Amino acid sequence: MKSYLIVIPAYNEEEYIEMVLKDVRNSNPDVDILVINDGSTDSTSEIAKRMGVMVLDIPFNIGYGGAIQTGFRFASEYGYDFVVTMDGDSQHDPYYVRNLIDTMSSEKADVVIGSRFIGGVYRMGIFRKMGVWIFSKIAKFYTGTKFTDPTSGFQLLHNKVFSYLAYRDNYPLDYPDVNIIMALHKMRFKVVEAPVRMREKIRGKSIHAGLRPFIYVLRMFLAIIMVFLRKED
Amino acid sequence: MTFGIRIFILIVGTFIFMMILELVRRRKFREDLSVVWLLIGVALIFASFADRLIDPLAHKLGISYPPALGFLIIIFLLVIATLYFSIIVSDLKSRNKELSQKIALLEYKLNRLYSREEGQI
Numbered sequence: 001m002k003s004y005l006i007v008i009p010a011y012n013e014e015e016y017i018e019m020v021l022k023d024v025r026n027s028n029p030d031v032d033i034l035v036i037n038d039g040s041t042d043s044t045s046e047i048a049k050r051m052g053v054m055v056l057d058i059p060f061n062i063g064y065g066g067a068i069q070t071g072f073r074f075a076s077e078y079g080y081d082f083v084v085t086m087d088g089d090s091q092h093d094p095y096y097v098r099n100l101i102d103t104m105s106s107e108k109a110d111v112v113i114g115s116r117f118i119g120g121v122y123r124m125g126i127f128r129k130m131g132v133w134i135f136s137k138i139a140k141f142y143t144g145t146k147f148t149d150p151t152s153g154f155q156l157l158h159n160k161v162f163s164y165l166a167y168r169d170n171y172p173l174d175y176p177d178v179n180i181i182m183a184l185h186k187m188r189f190k191v192v193e194a195p196v197r198m199r200e201k202i203r204g205k206s207i208h209a210g211l212r213p214f215i216y217v218l219r220m221f222l223a224i225i226m227v228f229l230r231k232e233d
Numbered sequence: 234m235t236f237g238i239r240i241f242i243l244i245v246g247t248f249i250f251m252m253i254l255e256l257v258r259r260r261k262f263r264e265d266l267s268v269v270w271l272l273i274g275v276a277l278i279f280a281s282f283a284d285r286l287i288d289p290l291a292h293k294l295g296i297s298y299p300p301a302l303g304f305l306i307i308i309f310l311l312v313i314a315t316l317y318f319s320i321i322v323s324d325l326k327s328r329n330k331e332l333s334q335k336i337a338l339l340e341y342k343l344n345r346l347y348s349r350e351e352g353q354i
Contacts, residue, residue, distance in 0.1 A: 056340075056341050057341075059337070060333060062330050073338060074338060173330060
């Protein structure tokens, strides 16, 4: 067993999963790869198994965060030292895993978030844009660090962090956001960002496209308030 | 309230109450979840006499249109019932997640065990 585990959640990714796995393997030969098949109805799981990587099949779709958490559980149970999370749709460039690792050791961080926006721009509706702006200000005020891409699924986590997130409702079922960064800061974990290159999405459809911006903003406010209200555990 | 309306509400209320009882008897409902509905059923039966209680209460509270108080009470009860079921759904969702994650991990271990056994044969 190796000390790094790359966790790739995948929901109906039969088109891209083979390419993603080849890329990951070529660029990071010394890591274990775990695909979390989040209730796919296509042949994602079969393709991944044929490629010889480890595959966990969740019996039905539980959502992005739930799938990632399953990977954390696995990593925690099998004693991995570090987990890298990457999306299964080929938008993350696995050659940048090295960047995350270097940043972790140079910054002595517990979590490194791969950001595509250090020096870039978001494309989204005005309401959501306002929400994201306010949330990033709140997060900056609370943690003292500016986070340019808090929803990025390209992350490197230390064992003590993912072992904590692996259980109960410590990780959200849907998409983690600044609230998780704030919760980790509250737990005294050091969270930093590192620049990564992301490929233009071939399909063009963002995982956040279906989320209605209004509900998103309300939910994030609630989640952030909860970070303040909940006791440290 | 006229006598006719009283009888009508009584019949409808009793009918709904009996329906809930029957559903529980046939185990379409879990007993613990049906308690809320049975209480609502009892309230419906008594609704035919509710004006006796609500009218004086409304006057005391300064509500000029007594049925408004009746609606308010019903709305409160329904909000509480909905909240109760939302809590149950949230709890079920958490358990569902927990179970599906455990199944995924166990299946992985099981498959590994099987392939190891096959390798020995």
